[in-house]
Amino acid sequence: MIKINNLDFAYKNTQVFRRISLEFEKGNIYGLLGENGVGKTTLLKLICGLQKPQHGEISVDGLTPSKRQPQFLQSVYFLPEEVITEDTTPMRFVQKTGAFYPRYDFELFNTLMKELEVDLSKKFNELSHGQKKKALLACAMSLQTDYLFLDEPTNGLDIPSKALFRKVIAQYCNDETTVIISTHQVKDVENLIDPIVILDHDDVLLNANFSKITERIFFEYGPERLENAFYTEMLPGGYINVMRNVNNEESNINIEALFNAVMKNKEQIKNLMQ
Amino acid sequence: MNNTLNINRLGKVIKRDGAGFAQNLGLALIILWAIPVIIWLFGNMTPFNGKMDPFSRLGIIGTLRNILIIIAPARLYKYCNDSRQGMGYAMMPASSLEKFISMVFYCIIVAPIVYVVGALAVDSVLALIGGSYEGFAVPAYLDKYAQLKHALENNMFLSEEDYSSVSSSIFPSFFITSNILSTIMLSSIFMFGNMVFKKHKTGKMIGILILLSIISMIAFINYVSNHETIFQSMNEDNATDVIKRMLHITAQASIILQAVVSVVMLWGTYHKIKTQKY
Numbered sequence: 001m002i003k004i005n006n007l008d009f010a011y012k013n014t015q016v017f018r019r020i021s022l023e024f025e026k027g028n029i030y031g032l033l034g035e036n037g038v039g040k041t042t043l044l045k046l047i048c049g050l051q052k053p054q055h056g057e058i059s060v061d062g063l064t065p066s067k068r069q070p071q072f073l074q075s076v077y078f079l080p081e082e083v084i085t086e087d088t089t090p091m092r093f094v095q096k097t098g099a100f101y102p103r104y105d106f107e108l109f110n111t112l113m114k115e116l117e118v119d120l121s122k123k124f125n126e127l128s129h130g131q132k133k134k135a136l137l138a139c140a141m142s143l144q145t146d147y148l149f150l151d152e153p154t155n156g157l158d159i160p161s162k163a164l165f166r167k168v169i170a171q172y173c174n175d176e177t178t179v180i181i182s183t184h185q186v187k188d189v190e191n192l193i194d195p196i197v198i199l200d201h202d203d204v205l206l207n208a209n210f211s212k213i214t215e216r217i218f219f220e221y222g223p224e225r226l227e228n229a230f231y232t233e234m235l236p237g238g239y240i241n242v243m244r245n246v247n248n249e250e251s252n253i254n255i256e257a258l259f260n261a262v263m264k265n266k267e268q269i270k271n272l273m274q
Numbered sequence: 275m276n277n278t279l280n281i282n283r284l285g286k287v288i289k290r291d292g293a294g295f296a297q298n299l300g301l302a303l304i305i306l307w308a309i310p311v312i313i314w315l316f317g318n319m320t321p322f323n324g325k326m327d328p329f330s331r332l333g334i335i336g337t338l339r340n341i342l343i344i345i346a347p348a349r350l351y352k353y354c355n356d357s358r359q360g361m362g363y364a365m366m367p368a369s370s371l372e373k374f375i376s377m378v379f380y381c382i383i384v385a386p387i388v389y390v391v392g393a394l395a396v397d398s399v400l401a402l403i404g405g406s407y408e409g410f411a412v413p414a415y416l417d418k419y420a421q422l423k424h425a426l427e428n429n430m431f432l433s434e435e436d437y438s439s440v441s442s443s444i445f446p447s448f449f450i451t452s453n454i455l456s457t458i459m460l461s462s463i464f465m466f467g468n469m470v471f472k473k474h475k476t477g478k479m480i481g482i483l484i485l486l487s488i489i490s491m492i493a494f495i496n497y498v499s500n501h502e503t504i505f506q507s508m509n510e511d512n513a514t515d516v517i518k519r520m521l522h523i524t525a526q527a528s529i530i531l532q533a534v535v536s537v538v539m540l541w542g543t544y545h546k547i548k549t550q551k552y
Binding site for chain 1: 275280283286289290359362364365366368370372548551
């Protein structure tokens, strides 16, 4: 379990987080959403120990990330947004990296490379951007760490690759693995993520699973714009209205509409979800 | 789990770092090995038939070894403090101490040894061929060393050029210690520079060293001009003793300085590995 308590963090004069507290429970695929520049990547770096909080605590299964102890490091893997590869093949890369991870599975790597349709024989620099991303995803998943952090994993992937990405994440992540996917392209991870965390500048606006969200927020698909809705958006054939679930009705979450509703009604929705 | 030092894990780090050794340093090694060959070829082509003695060649090998020591950290661990490309290094499941030991192993031990062994092999081959290279370097050096030691032990007169090598003969242990320490110091300075600077790592560190050299030279000239009495007391009878005493003091001071600088730089490198943010 990841526990963040009263976290303060700033880059020189730019405050990113101010006294935020947050928890990530084991075995879930979290969607970490937020506008550009709110600190999604920074939060992942803090959880990985690549940055150190100025105030507050972060603990991952009781370990402090910023100490970068081997026991901690072998339980996490961070796949950054920017593809950085070595002058080698993905196979050699994963063999070199996998030696440090106790649950690393080379067979799984081969399976994932096939599923993601990446050529095993080519070097990284011979692969396209999307292929590199998929190869690195296969590497990351084959290490079978307890925590997998993916920063904008669908950026640069074509439509079929995005579908493959969702498929392998859903299929190969076991109940013990916690995945945090940071993205601002919510449609790419729809039907994959649950719970959702929405970050704002120095605040956490939402951290809830789907059942809790639908228990309190109702997504109404209808022909007209409702006055009491938090947010309304025109869809082909009508409107989606995001509103308070006063009648305890069931509905399907539209993550993009939810995100926009939260961003437009920060305090109201934050209070509603507490 | 031992989170500080585990031999098995250290072995994995050394293996991982070693995988890039030839790729990252191979070209530099080949170029530096080729320089004595170019000098030999050049010597053979000149019409003067000048011969290069083993000591000059060893001096060249020593200088080239130092060049390798200077460039090795930035070649082998270029990206380890890069905010994007260094994340993989930081996230490698090994302790900071293990990463540090591996870095020391390759920069201070492996790189200079590989170069010197290769350079001596090249030198031996060239000496065997003959031409502008005269005599084998290592046997000639050992012979000269024994001669100097004998001369000093028997209070024999030393030629002027021998004064430059005298310190190594007076204190054999000093010579070995100083040579090892100077290698460690030079390497540790550039290892630290590699961790501190993100761009133009070697150039910036050389700039700092030049600046420090100028400052220390000014300080030394100041010191000597304020202690002229030492030289005024020197005459033909006691010159060797005075010089011996001065060399002794200089030798001890340089060993202490080299040790202190090495420890500080190595600690700084370890600290940077441990606390580097990405």
